[in-house]
Each structure stands twice: as structure tokens, then as C-alpha cells.
Amino acid sequence: MSSETEKLTRGHKKKARTRQLLLDAALKIYATKGAGELALNELAQEAGVSNGTVYNYFRTRDDVLEAVSMEQAEALSHEVARINAAVADGAERVVIGVRLFIQKARNDTAWASALINIARYAQGMRTALAGYVRADIQAGKQQGQLDYASEDVALGLLVSSVISVMIAIVEDRYQTGDDVMIAQMLLQALGMDKQHAAEVASRPLPRL
Amino acid sequence: MSSETEKLTRGHKKKARTRQLLLDAALKIYATKGAGELALNELAQEAGVSNGTVYNYFRTRDDVLEAVSMEQAEALSHEVARINAAVADGAERVVIGVRLFIQKARNDTAWASALINIARYAQGMRTALAGYVRADIQAGKQQGQLDYASEDVALGLLVSSVISVMIAIVEDRYQTGDDVMIAQMLLQALGMDKQHAAEVASRPLPRL
Amino acid sequence: MSSETEKLTRGHKKKARTRQLLLDAALKIYATKGAGELALNELAQEAGVSNGTVYNYFRTRDDVLEAVSMEQAEALSHEVARINAAVADGAERVVIGVRLFIQKARNDTAWASALINIARYAQGMRTALAGYVRADIQAGKQQGQLDYASEDVALGLLVSSVISVMIAIVEDRYQTGDDVMIAQMLLQALGMDKQHAAEVASRPLPRL
Amino acid sequence: MSSETEKLTRGHKKKARTRQLLLDAALKIYATKGAGELALNELAQEAGVSNGTVYNYFRTRDDVLEAVSMEQAEALSHEVARINAAVADGAERVVIGVRLFIQKARNDTAWASALINIARYAQGMRTALAGYVRADIQAGKQQGQLDYASEDVALGLLVSSVISVMIAIVEDRYQTGDDVMIAQMLLQALGMDKQHAAEVASRPLPRL
DNA sequence: CATGAATGAGACTTCATTCAT
DNA sequence: TATGAATGAAGTCTCATTCAT
Numbered sequence: 001m002s003s004e005t006e007k008l009t010r011g012h013k014k015k016a017r018t019r020q021l022l023l024d025a026a027l028k029i030y031a032t033k034g035a036g037e038l039a040l041n042e043l044a045q046e047a048g049v050s051n052g053t054v055y056n057y058f059r060t061r062d063d064v065l066e067a068v069s070m071e072q073a074e075a076l077s078h079e080v081a082r083i084n085a086a087v088a089d090g091a092e093r094v095v096i097g098v099r100l101f102i103q104k105a106r107n108d109t110a111w112a113s114a115l116i117n118i119a120r121y122a123q124g125m126r127t128a129l130a131g132y133v134r135a136d137i138q139a140g141k142q143q144g145q146l147d148y149a150s151e152d153v154a155l156g157l158l159v160s161s162v163i164s165v166m167i168a169i170v171e172d173r174y175q176t177g178d179d180v181m182i183a184q185m186l187l188q189a190l191g192m193d194k195q196h197a198a199e200v201a202s203r204p205l206p207r208l
Numbered sequence: 209m210s211s212e213t214e215k216l217t218r219g220h221k222k223k224a225r226t227r228q229l230l231l232d233a234a235l236k237i238y239a240t241k242g243a244g245e246l247a248l249n250e251l252a253q254e255a256g257v258s259n260g261t262v263y264n265y266f267r268t269r270d271d272v273l274e275a276v277s278m279e280q281a282e283a284l285s286h287e288v289a290r291i292n293a294a295v296a297d298g299a300e301r302v303v304i305g306v307r308l309f310i311q312k313a314r315n316d317t318a319w320a321s322a323l324i325n326i327a328r329y330a331q332g333m334r335t336a337l338a339g340y341v342r343a344d345i346q347a348g349k350q351q352g353q354l355d356y357a358s359e360d361v362a363l364g365l366l367v368s369s370v371i372s373v374m375i376a377i378v379e380d381r382y383q384t385g386d387d388v389m390i391a392q393m394l395l396q397a398l399g400m401d402k403q404h405a406a407e408v409a410s411r412p413l414p415r416l
Numbered sequence: 417m418s419s420e421t422e423k424l425t426r427g428h429k430k431k432a433r434t435r436q437l438l439l440d441a442a443l444k445i446y447a448t449k450g451a452g453e454l455a456l457n458e459l460a461q462e463a464g465v466s467n468g469t470v471y472n473y474f475r476t477r478d479d480v481l482e483a484v485s486m487e488q489a490e491a492l493s494h495e496v497a498r499i500n501a502a503v504a505d506g507a508e509r510v511v512i513g514v515r516l517f518i519q520k521a522r523n524d525t526a527w528a529s530a531l532i533n534i535a536r537y538a539q540g541m542r543t544a545l546a547g548y549v550r551a552d553i554q555a556g557k558q559q560g561q562l563d564y565a566s567e568d569v570a571l572g573l574l575v576s577s578v579i580s581v582m583i584a585i586v587e588d589r590y591q592t593g594d595d596v597m598i599a600q601m602l603l604q605a606l607g608m609d610k611q612h613a614a615e616v617a618s619r620p621l622p623r624l
Numbered sequence: 625m626s627s628e629t630e631k632l633t634r635g636h637k638k639k640a641r642t643r644q645l646l647l648d649a650a651l652k653i654y655a656t657k658g659a660g661e662l663a664l665n666e667l668a669q670e671a672g673v674s675n676g677t678v679y680n681y682f683r684t685r686d687d688v689l690e691a692v693s694m695e696q697a698e699a700l701s702h703e704v705a706r707i708n709a710a711v712a713d714g715a716e717r718v719v720i721g722v723r724l725f726i727q728k729a730r731n732d733t734a735w736a737s738a739l740i741n742i743a744r745y746a747q748g749m750r751t752a753l754a755g756y757v758r759a760d761i762q763a764g765k766q767q768g769q770l771d772y773a774s775e776d777v778a779l780g781l782l783v784s785s786v787i788s789v790m791i792a793i794v795e796d797r798y799q800t801g802d803d804v805m806i807a808q809m810l811l812q813a814l815g816m817d818k819q820h821a822a823e824v825a826s827r828p829l830p831r832l
Numbered sequence: 833c834a835t836g837a838a839t840g841a842g843a844c845t846t847c848a849t850t851c852a853t
Numbered sequence: 854t855a856t857g858a859a860t861g862a863a864g865t866c867t868c869a870t871t872c873a874t
Contacts, residue, residue: 014858034329036244039843050860055845120328121242123379147402152381153389156372157365164368165361171331173360181361189397194355223833249868258835263870430837450745452660455864466839471866536744537658539795563818568797569789569805573781576788580780587747589776597777605813610771639854665847674856679849835874845865853856 019057021047026068030114035065035121065122072115073128076101080132083206090140091192091200095183097133098162099205102179105166112166119163129162130155137190145200147191154190161186227265229255234276238322243273243329273330280323281336284309288340291414298348299400299408303391305341306370307413310387313374320374327371337370338363345398353408355399365397435473437463442484446530451481451537481538488531489544492517496548499622506556507608507616511599513549514578515621518595521582528582535579545578546571553606561616563607573605643681645671650692654738659689659745689746696739697752700725704756707830714764715816715824719807721757722786723829726803729790736790743787753786754779761814769824771815778814785810 025047029038038061044054058064080100084093105112119125137154140146148154165182168174180201187197233255237246246269252259266272288308292301313320327333345362348354356362373390376382388409395405441463445454454477460470474480496516500509521528535541553570556562564570581598584590596617603613649671653662662685668675682688704724708717729736743749761778764770772778789806792798804825811821 018858034244036242040845041843051844052846052861053859056858123375148393149389150383150386152376152383153373153386153393156376157369157390157393160368160372161365164364168360168364175358175360178358178361181357182365185356185361185365185397188399189393191396191402193401194399226833247868248870259869260836260871261834264833269869434837450660452658456866457864467865468840468867469838472837539791564809565805566799566802568792568799569802569809572788572792573785573806573809576784577781580784581777584776584780591774591776594774594777597773598781601772601777601781601813604815605809607812607818609817610815642854663847664849675848676850676857677855680854685848835872837872837874839869839871841867841869843865843867846863848860848862850860851856851858853858 018047018049018053021049022054022057022064023068023071026064027072027111027114030068030117031110032113034117036061038064040064065118066124069118069122069125069128072118073125073131076129077132083208084136086206088139089145089200090136090138090143091145091187091190092203093136094133094140094158094190095187095201095203096205097136098158098183098186099179100208101162102165102169102182103205105169106174109170113170116163116166116170126159130159133158140190145192145196146187148189157189158186226255226257226261229257230262230265230272231276231279234272235280235319235322238276238325239318240321242325243269246272248272273326274332277326277330277333277336280326281333281339284337285340291416292344294414296347297353297408298344298346298351299353299395299398300411301344302341302348302366302398303395303409303411304413305344306366306391306394307387308416309370310373310377310390311413313377314382317378321378324371324374324378334367334371338367341366348398353400353404354395356397362398366394369394434463434465434469437465438470438473438480439484439487442480443488443527443530446484446533447526448529450533452477454480456480481534482540485534485538485541485544488534489541489547492545493548499624500552502622504555505561505616506552506554506559507561507603507606508619509552510549510556510574510606511603511617511619512621513552514574514599514602515595516624517578518581518585518598519621521585522590525586529586532579532582532586542575546575549574556606561608561612562603564605570606574602577602642671642673642677645673646678646681646688647692647695650688651696651735651738654692654741655734656737658741659685662688664688689742690748693742693746693749693752696742697749697755700753701756707832708760710830712763713769713824714760714762714767715769715811715814716827717760718757718764718782718814719811719825719827720829721760722782722807722810723803724832725786726789726793726806727829729793730798733794737794740787740790740794750783750787754783757782764814769816769820770811772813781813782810 022043025043026038029043029046040054040058040061041051043064044051047054058067080097083100084096087093087096105115115125119129134151134155137146137148137151137158141148161182165174165178168178184194184197184201187201188194192200230251233251234246237251237254248262248266248269249259251272252262255262266275288305291308292304295301295304313323323333327337342359342363345354345356345359345366349356369390373382373386376386392402392405392409395409396402400408438459441459442454445459445462456470456474456477457467459480460467463470474483496513499516500512503509503512521531531541535545550567550571553562553564553567553574557564577598581590581594584594600610600613600617603617604610608616646667649667650662653667653670664678664682664685665675667688668678671678682691704721707724708720711717711720729739739749743753758775758779761770761772761775761782765772785806789798789802792802808818808821808825811825812818816824
């Protein structure tokens with residue numbers, strides 16, 4: 001490794017570490033506050049860096065939001081994709097995505113709360129979340145299991161419904177089995193008949 | 209009417225008028241800004257009263273939000289109830305509610321934008337919106353047209369989907385016919401079969 | 417006095433008083449610091465008002481500077497005009513203006529210092545100062561005592577020279593009689609011959 | 625030349641080069657901003673070095689200002705001295721200095737702007753500029769062409785007048801011929817009679 | 833009740849300066 | 854010497870809130 005490269009690497013590592021500190025701190029704050037209320041000096045304090053340091057990484061509140069959004073969206077995509085790797089059935093892939101998402105939210109309501117707050121503001125987040133489902137519902141349609149007129153409307157329905165369940169979780173209105181229920185309803189909305197939808201929605205989830 | 213009473217009445221009228229000025233101004237501002245960004249100073253200016261006056265009517269930012277929420281929710285309930293007065297079919301009532309709501313949003317995107325911003329913050333708004341649909345889906349179920357396992361999940365689905373369409377409108381992603389489409393999908397989600405759902409969703413709307 | 421007027425007057429009086437507090441405080445600060453270094457929170461403290469109050473009167477540092485400039489320029493104009501009221505001779509009016517200005521600076525070096533700092537930044541100040549001399553040198557020219565090619569150059573020379581003497585005063589480089597000396601030199605620059613200039617420049621000043 | 629010496633020399637050269645980079649960058653910035661607003665971060669960026677590097681050369685903002693002042697004053701002295709080398713007449717030397725200065729300012733208003741900003745803050749600059757004129761007016765006095773009572777007042781007048789013209793140039797208020805005009809007025813201020821002053825002020829300038 | 837000047841807490845933002853590499 | 858991330862003091866600015874009129 002040349003001295004040049006080494007220097008850059010060290011610098012980058014430090015930069016990357018601080019940046020991650022800030023992103024983690026931001027996510028933590030989003031669990032409590034709306035994205036519009038994130039105070040950059042509070043972010044600094046939470047991350048354990050000084051006030052001015054924040055400005056070496058983010059110019060505005062929205063920059064922070066966008067960065068956190070992207071990070072979360074990417075992490076989620078990767079995770080669901082990994083778990084769905086062995087599943088070919090488009091409808092089932094949708095169900096797994098929806099139910100895993102909800103499960104994750106139940107296991108970590110702070111995270112769920114943060115995600116809700118992020119999704120409220122960061123349209124990019126919603127879009128990114130929609131992105132990784134799009135292929136699944138397309139597959140479902142091609143496989144003849146799903147049948148819907150507008151992909152965009154379908155995606156809007158899917159994403160907003162899942163968020164709606166997340167809100168229920170955070171507000172402690174979630175009931176056991178709601179994940180299966182919403183999955184079934186979504187399949188029906190996407191054109192699957194009740195019996196089939198009920199069956200697919202209640203298949204056991206693959207191991208993580 | 210005694211002079212005393214008259215004075216009181218006039219006082220009340222004036223009071224009510226000022227309050228309405230403030231509510232209208234707030235709605236106008238919500239069309240532009242998130243509820244968290246409403247500045248009471250700006251509200252006063254928009255309403256044409258002095259900043260101190262605001263405090264005679266609302267103690268906090270959230271008071272304003274809640275009042276506007278309630279006003280809107282009530283107005284919406286009344287409107288939809290009036291239009292639905294002659295409709296007995298529960299499923300059709302749902303469709304009419306959904307489609308009218310969307311139509312209204314399309315006719316006044318500023319109002320739509322305000323409502324989205326209100327709904328983001330004021331959970332009460334969502335609840336209120338859900339309230340007036342609850343009876344309709346219950347009716348649909350009793351009439352044997354709808355079939356769903358959890359009323360709460362169903363309501364969450366309905367409300368969040370409609371909001372999702374409103375967001376699409378504000379962001380100019382709405383396509384003609386999306387209102388019928390979402391109505392149909394929601395009926396399907398609520399357990400109606402495709403053909404029937406398509407038929408009910410596309411019935412002509414009653415006159416306003 | 418109607419209640420309406422009374423209210424306005426009371427409000428105005430208070431506003432005017434606070435504004436004057438701020439202007440006075442600003443002048444005091446300019447005696448020490450350059451106009452570019454005036455800190456608005458320091459201004460608040462010096463004026464004995466709270467931080468935010470400053471922003472009810474001035475939006476920026478430059479607003480303060482301009483207001484102080486105008487106030488000073490106006491006060492100076494009035495003062496010199498009053499003293500010169502009985503003097504018809506244009507050249508003598510110039511001399512009186514110059515010498516009084518210098519005298520005032522010697523009597524209040526803090527004021528002189530402030531004025532220097534103001535003049536450095538606020539071109540408007542220089543212009544205003546020039547304004548009230550313009551008529552005098554025009555008179556001198558018409559009376560056949562002064563003779564110069566460019567009025568603007570002449571005014572620039574006059575104003576900058578007086579400021580130059582003020583700087584000397586503040587830096588304690590001023591020598592007794594320099595006021596007469598600079599007045600004579602300026603008359604010569606404006607086309608008067610040495611003997612005449614010496615005589616006019618050394619005439620006794622009118623009483624204040 | 626030993627490798628050791630060579631390294632030192634290269635080091636010195638590099639050091640000198642970096643310093644010059646910084647001085648040039650500072651001058652460029654002074655053309656835009658007042659000396660009080662020079663940000664060392666910006667200086668570093670403009671010079672293409674890292675912010676920490678600045679501190680290897682200058683301890684404070686004022687250090688930079690002083691260094692640039694000195695550099696400019698020295699350069700100007702040299703230039704005028706060179707051009708005046710063959711001129712014995714003190715009054716003419718003054719005229720040449722004044723007019724060349726103005727000419728240079730007209731040819732490079734950015735430089736003029738920088739110099740004004742420097743002169744505002746750095747009294748040393750004014751002093752240095754005065755320094756190289758002092759000998760000339762002394763010569764003029766000894767030659768019997770100039771006649772003034774106070775050398776210091778005369779120098780103040782000279783320097784401030786020239787700066788006043790530079791300001792006029794930067795503000796686009798300069799008129800052709802103003803250089804000759806101001807030169808003539810200054811000679812008159814220094815005691816020369818009108819006809820003679822007009823003649824000396826309008827002599828053709830020596831070639832550069 | 834209405835007014836609007838004053839308040840001051842609390843955010844934002846910049847930048848000179850330090851320091852480990 | 855050069856680098857540039859980190860620091861934190863110092864200033865800017867906003868706005869909910871109070872209060873005398």
C-alpha cells in the first residue's frame with residue numbers, strides 16, 4: 001500500500017467512522033422526534049462530536065434525513081433480497097417482505113418509530129422501499145397470480161399499508177396475526193382470490 | 209334583546225369570527241408548510257391580527273393543529289354523509305367516500321397538501337377520518353358484500369391508501385382513473401371479488 | 417387627542433426611544449470597533465435591550481450602519497448650517513465647516529473615532545458630508561474666490577482631507593493650528609492664492 | 625552543491641513559493657472583501673493549500689494583512705522610484721507618483737479595490753505610501769517650488785486624496801483627466817500658483 | 833379582548849485554531 | 854512542513870411567549 005493510499009485510507013476511515021456516528025445518532029433521534037425537529041446541535045451531542053463537526057458532513061437537516069433514508073433503504077433492500085433469494089413465487093416474495101418488515105418493527109419499535117418519521121418526510125425513502133417490491137409484484141403478475149391495473153397505485157397501496165401497520169405497532173394497537181391479515185388483504189387488492197391469498201399469506205416464513 | 213345580551217352576542221360573534229380567521233389562515237399555511245413549522249407569528253400575520261391575539265384562542269402550536277384537524281374532519285364527515293344519504297349499499301358508500309375525497313383533492317391541491325401535512329402530525333385526523341368509514345364497512349360486511357378479519361386493519365388500509373393517493377396528486381403523479389382503481393383494489397382487499405369490485409367501483413358518482 | 421392617535425403616539429414614543437438607544441449604543445461601539453465588527457448581540461447589550469429586540473429595528477449590520485450614518489450626517493448638516501447662517505462668503509463657509517468639524521473631533525475623540533469608522537464603510541456618509549459642502553464651494557466659485565475644474569474631485573479632496581485630519585487627531589498626531597493649515601491648503605487647492613487663503617483660513621470662528 | 629544543501633534550498637524555495645501563493649491569494653481576496661472579512665480558510669482554499677498550512681506562515685489575520693501591505697508598499701515604492709529616477713524636479717516627482725498610481729488603479733481595478741481595503745485597516749500602508757512621497761515634497765520645497773507649513777498635514781492630504789480618487793475609480797465615478805486635475809490641486813495645496821501647477825501637472829508622463 | 837414591543841431560550845452557522853498523522 | 858478532521862467560542866437569527874397599555 002503506497003503512502004499516498006495509506007494516508008487517504010486513514011483519513012477516509014476516520015471520516016467514515018464519524019459519519020456513521022452521526023447517522024446512528026440521527027436514527028436514534030428520529031425514533032423520538034419528527035425529521036423536522038431534528039436539531040443539528042442535538043445530533044452533535046448524541047453522536048458525541050462537537051457542534052461544528054456536524055457541518056463537515058451535512059449542510060442541512062435535509063441532508064441528514066436523506067443520508068439516513070438511503071442508508072436504511074439500502075440495508076432493508078439487502079436484507080429482504082437475501083431472505084427472498086430462494087423464493088421464486090412473486091406473491092410469496094411480497095408476503096415475506098411485508099411480514100418480515102412488520103416483524104422487524106415489532107422487534108425494535110424504536111427503529112420502527114424512526115422509520116415512520118423518516119418516511120413521513122423523505123419521499124425518497126418511500127420510493128426506495130417501493131423499488132424493491134416492484135420486481136416482486138411484476139413477477140407475481142407474470143406468473144398469473146396477481147392482477148392489477150396500475151403498478152404505481154399498487155405500490156402506493158403496499159407501502160402505505162405497511163407503514164400504517166408500523167404505526168399501529170408503535171402505538172401499541174397491533175394485534176397478533178395482523179401481519180398475515182394485512183398480507184392477505186394486500187394480495188387480494190392485487191387481484192388474488194381470497195382462498196389463495198389466505199394460503200399464501202399464512203405460509204411459514206423462511207428462516208432468517 | 210337587552211343591550212347587555214346584545215353586547216355579549218356581538219362579542220361572541222366577533223370572537224368566533226376571529227377564531228375562524230385564524231383557522232382559515234392556519235389551513236392556508238399548512239398547504240405550504242409542515243404542521244411543525246407553523247409559526248404563530250406568521251399565523252397572526254396571515255390572519256391579519258396581532259401576534260398577541262393568537263394567544264387568546266390557542267395556547268400552543270398543537271392546539272391550532274388540533275382545532276384545524278377537528279374542523280376539517282367534521283366538515284368532511286358532514287359532506288360525505290350528506291352525499292351518501294341516499295346510498296344504502298355499504299360497499300358503494302366506501303367507494304363514494306374514497307372517490308369524492310380524491311376528487312376534492314384534485315380540485316384543490318392546496319387543500320390536499322394541507323390535509324396531508326395535518327395528517328402527518330395529527331393522528332386524531334386519521335382517527336376521525338377512519339371514524340366515518342367504519343360504519344360503512346360494517347354495513348358492507350353485514351350486507352354480505354365485504355368480508356374481512358380485522359376492522360382496524362381494514363380501516364388502516366383504507367385511510368392510508370387514500371392519503372397515499374392524495375400524496376400522488378400533490379406530487380403530480382396522479383393518473384386519470386386512479387380513483388376508480390384504488391377503490392376497486394380496496395374493495396378487493398376488503399374481500400369483494402374482482403368483477404363485483406370493478407362494477408361497484410366504477411358506478412357513476414351521485415351529484416354533489 | 418383621539419384614543420387612536422394617543423395609542424399610536426405612545427407606541428411610537430416607545431419605539432423611537434428604543435431605536436435611539438440602539439443608535440446611541442452603536443455610535444459608542446463604532447468608537448472602538450470598525451463598522452464591520454459591530455456584533456448585533458453586543459449592540460443589544462450596550463443598549464440594554466435583549467438580543468432579539470435589535471431585530472425589531474435592524475435586520476443587518478449594514479442597516480445599523482446606515483441608520484447611524486444618516487443620523488450623524490443630518491445632525492452635522494444642521495449644526496454647520498446653523499452656525500454658517502450669517503456667513504455669506506462661500507470660502508469662509510468652507511473654512512468654518514472644516515474647522516468646526518475638526519474642533520468637534522478634538523473635543524470628542526470617541527465621536528471622531530466613530531465617525532472615521534463609519535465613513536470607512538458607509539459611502540453614504542461621505543456623500544452626505546459632501547452634500548452640505550457642495551453649495552458652499554459653488555458659492556465661492558460664483559463669488560470669484562474659488563476656481564476649480566471639477567466639483568466632484570474638489571469635494572472628494574475636501575472630505576477625505578478632513579477625515580485624514582480626524583485620523584491624525586485620533587492617533588494623537590494632531591498639532592495645534594493644523595485646522596487652520598488644512599483649511600488654507602484646501603482653499604489653495606480650490607484655486608485661491610496663498611495670501612488670501614491664509615487670511616480667510618485664520619479668521620476667528622463665529623461663536624457656537 | 626551537496627544533496628543536503630540542495631534539499632534545504634529546495635525546501636526554502638518551496639517555502640517561499642507557498643508564502644507567495646498565500647500573499648497572492650490574499651490580495652485577490654482583498655479585492656472583494658474587506659481586510660476584516662478575510663477568512664483564513666478561504667485564503668487556504670484560494671491558495672490551494674490546506675487550512676492548517678496557513679498557520680505555518682501567518683499566525684493571525686493581521687499578520688497576513690501586514691505582510692500583504694508591506695509587499696505592496698515596497699513594490700510601489702520601487703516602481704515609482706525607478707520611474708522617477710531621471711526626474712529631479714520635486715513637484716514633478718509628486719505629480720508622476722500621483723498620476724502613475726491612479727493610472728495603475730485604472731488599469732487594474734481589482735488591485736485598486738484590494739489596496740483600498742488594505743489601506744482602510746493597515747495604517748502602516750498609509751504610512752509607507754507617505755514615506756516615499758516625503759522626500760519628493762521636501763525636494764520641492766527646497767527647490768522653492770512648494771511652500772507648505774506642515775509636512776505631516778501635507779502628506780496626509782496627499783495620501784488621502786489619492787485614495788479618494790482610487791475609490792472614485794472603483795466606484796466608476798472617475799472622469800478622464802481627473803488625474804491631472806487632482807495633481808494640480810495638490811500642487812496648489814502645497815503652495816504652487818495655479819498657472820505653474822497646471823503646467824507641471826499636465827506634463828507628459830515618462831515612459832514606464 | 834386586541835395590540836405589538838420586548839424578551840430570551842434555543843437553535844443555526846462560521847471560522848480561527850489545534851493536533852494527530 | 855503539509856494535511857484536514859475536529860473543536861468550540863462567538864456570533865446570527867427566530868419565535869413562542871409575556872405583559873403593559
